[in-house]
Amino acid sequence: MDFPEPYYPNKQKISILYIDDEPALVEIGKLFLQRGGNMAVTTATSAEEALSTLATATFDGVVSDLQMPGMDGIELLREVRRLYGPLPFIIFTGKEREEVVIEALNAGVDYYLQKGGAPKTLFADLEIIIIQAVEKRRIARALEESEERYRTVVEDQTEMICWFDPDSVILFANEAFCRYFGVPAAGVIGRSDCHALIHPSDPPGPLLADIVVGRGKKGAAGLHDASRWDYESLTGEDTAVTGDGEERVLQGRATPLRGPDGEIVGAIESLRDVTEIRAGERTLHEANALLEWTFDALPEIVGIMRPDRRIIRYNRAGYEALGMTPEEVVGKPCYSLIGRARPCEVCATEMALKSRKTETIEKYVPERDLHLRCTSVPIFDKNGEVCLIVEHLAPVPAGEGEAPDDALTGAGTS
Known part of the structure; x- marks a missing residue:
């Protein structure tokens, strides 16, 4: 080749x-x-x-x-x-x-x-x-x-950017940084207390850039909560107070600046406001948690599987009915969970895959001695192909179902 x-x-x-x-x-x-x-x-x-x-x-x-x-x-x-x-x-x-x-x-x-x-x-x-x-x-x-040309590029950035010398003295702050914290450039350059700009009411503490400049010193990497190294860069998040006095969440990334001989001559730190992003993530997490609680609270069995009948998950009722853990179920064909080597002869999922519509049947499962009403709902991807099947299993009330071996006792419905 x-x-x-x-x-x-x-x-x-x-x-x-x-x-x-x-x-x-x-x-x-x-x-x-x-x-x-x-x-x-x-x-x-x-x-x-x-x-x-x-x-x-x-x-x-x-x-x-x-x-x-x-x-x-x-x-x-x-x-x-x-x-x-x-x-x-x-x-x-x-x-x-x-x-x-x-x-x-x-x-x-x-x-x-x-x-x-x-x-x-x-x-x-x-x-x-x-x-x-x-x-x-x-x-x-x-x-x-080309530092001057780079400064022009930096000034146009929406992210807040600062350069520090090895003693954490601010050498440069772009317009976005000064505007965000309500301080003119002249009031920023030369300061060694950048922490006081970001956390005016807190006691002095290290910024990411301070840690990067001091990397290699004992305990330096542990001075900033929730921070992590990515090669030579350090990233983390913290709260800050804007020029208007509003508390916000900032995501920072600090990288050492090296001289011709590889020695650290300073650091550059970029900051961006992620307050709305983190609030959205919390809302999404809460919504997902609510969905999980609702799913597991359903008294009847609900399962999600792929078109090849391999299980993605059940709700709590499903795992309890099977007497199995999620680890024992996930990825297994649904029919294997009741001890069968091949798909059931009468199967709502098979019918739903063919009709591409919701199908409901009633059947007797001798392995579990259960009369079940099985409903399979096809879920489609953006190309119109069936990508998932949601299956709902409910017991048939006594007297409504018969017990022929794996036989359809009620007509399929769409």
Whole structure:
């Protein structure tokens, strides 16, 4: 199978250093990646050799195996970060334990690709990742070199954006931030108490940007409730008080800003008001809870299944009637729950699938010694196809039903 050349955004040739202790593999990779003439690949078979090569040549990115004799891929990554800052670094390795993957992410790897499968497909995926990593870095560098142009873009954002130095002093706040909190830019720049702007009545505490700038300090990541790390960025939510004195919910994301040598020189934090979104989510959650309570409160059996008769769920009455837990029921064909190997001969669901209308029958189920009135209602997707069946099972009052084996005792109704 031939793979088309991927799109190279800026048409510039990409130079890559590829390290693996399997010489045959690096040669295959080099041949594939250089096939279109858009990439120049230099190879090394050890981390030590790679560091020597990096000291004498410039590369747009590094691709490295993880498990290698001597210095391994994570140690190499840390050394590259120390010496060459945010140089794109991709780990390309076999299946590893989860903790090893997490260690690589914590060490600052840009991408992680697992070996396996057909070589052409594998190296095609690697080529795309290299392009993405290099382009991401080139964009970041362009933004660093064009700060004034970037400031103009930031000013046009509806999100609130602040830049901080390593001491959490505000260096820049866009118009949206100043307008939201009712403070002019001159009253924001140079302040180190941004927390007082957002929480004027609360005691001083850390913002996300404070934590990002101090990342690596003992306990720093635990200073902000409900926050989480996403690679180097930290996200979280908190309440804030606007310039009008209204309490709102803000979602924040803080990312460290790094200098040429990879050191943290500050942080950028963006904020957006999610008050209405969270209120809507609460309303939806309450509505779903009410629906669940109502569904489970129904005294008769109600089940939801797919057209192949596999159960999605029952209400509480259904599980109690079967004497089974949801885990024992979900995904099973409905007829198997009463001990049958094939669908019932007389089946309201089968009739509803064919007629595409609600069908009701009365039948005797000898396995349970029950006379049931079965109603199946087809549910349609946006294309007009039956995607679900809602089944309602109710006992037939004594004297109304007969007991022939699995026989229809009342005519189907639509």
